[in-house]
Amino acid sequence: MGERCVIDVVNLNSFYGGRQVLHDITFSIARNEVTVIMGVSGCGKTTLLRHLVGLKKTGPGQLFLEGEDIGGFNVAAMNRYRRRIGVLFQSGALFNSMTVAENIAVPLSVHSRLAAETIRIIATIKLHQVGLSQFRDYMPSQLSGGMQKRAGLARALAMDPEILFVDEPSSGLDPITAAGLDELILELRDTLGMTIIVVTHELESAFRIADQIVMLDRGRLLAAGTVEQIKANPDERVIQFLQRQAEQKQDDNQKYLERLLGESELHLQA
């Protein structure tokens, strides 16, 4: 655990009921860098994110913030941690009964003594950063999925968090808007020295923004390193992922056919 590292994940195991979804995951997240967590759907990316933001309980000795065991945090320590982080969930997770600007204002109203007018201006600034300032008085239901996601990012940024977690920022966005968000992520790192963790399966975006890529495969750490190190990684599954070989799709297709025809029928067809 070096001083450069904000978060250290050490042999993290995770379960849903009796099913193990993460196996002995170990890596570190460096300060002021963009760490991209990658892998095909169902590889455990979002579960890992849920541990990192404290939404899924982590056992002791598996997750450390600046050397302190997050697994041992009491409620007050966990709340202090949550005030230091911003999170954009896959869905955007906006409050439907509030306008977009009111959504952005929520964390500031709850966690600061700022005047209402200051908060109103901050909300407009944050919405402008994600290209939505003209929609500040809209209700979330009046926005497209991609716009809701951008509004969610504006809310995650409202407190200028030290650490920003972003789940699938590019999904549902057109390529130009997605590239704009990538630029914003890099700008946040460079301007505010923000530590940013992005969960994505978009290779192009990952290569554009990552200082470090952490690649998961079926709940296990497949590889971790810089973009160049990942590109040069000789592991067959890394190569498959990078070349977008559709092994996962083939697996899915095989299971789909089995479900349709039954195993015996499938043998007959072979």
Add this chain to the structure above:
Amino acid sequence: MHLQLERTSPGEIVCYLQGTVDRQTVPAIRRKLLRSARETGVSQMVVDLAKVSALDTAAVAMLVELLRVLAEKRGKLRLVGLNEQTTKMIRLSRLDALFHLDPHATSGS
């Protein structure tokens, strides 16, 4: 308090900000700045950021509010003494045009 005010002429006030200006310190600074801006006869305020080590979006929002209060009475706001971080922060907020950024200006110039 991270703020010092100096009346340099009947219509001008120079505000020296210091240290970290963020959502913790902004409420108190804002009250003083806005009170000064609303004083009769004040038509220009100069905010000197030379000794500011860091500012966040709350600080930028406070400056926007100050600019608006002055603009309502046809006054002006000038930012001077910006360093790399403060300039970047204002640019990140897409407000460089609004504040006519001049990173080399000082309060004496």
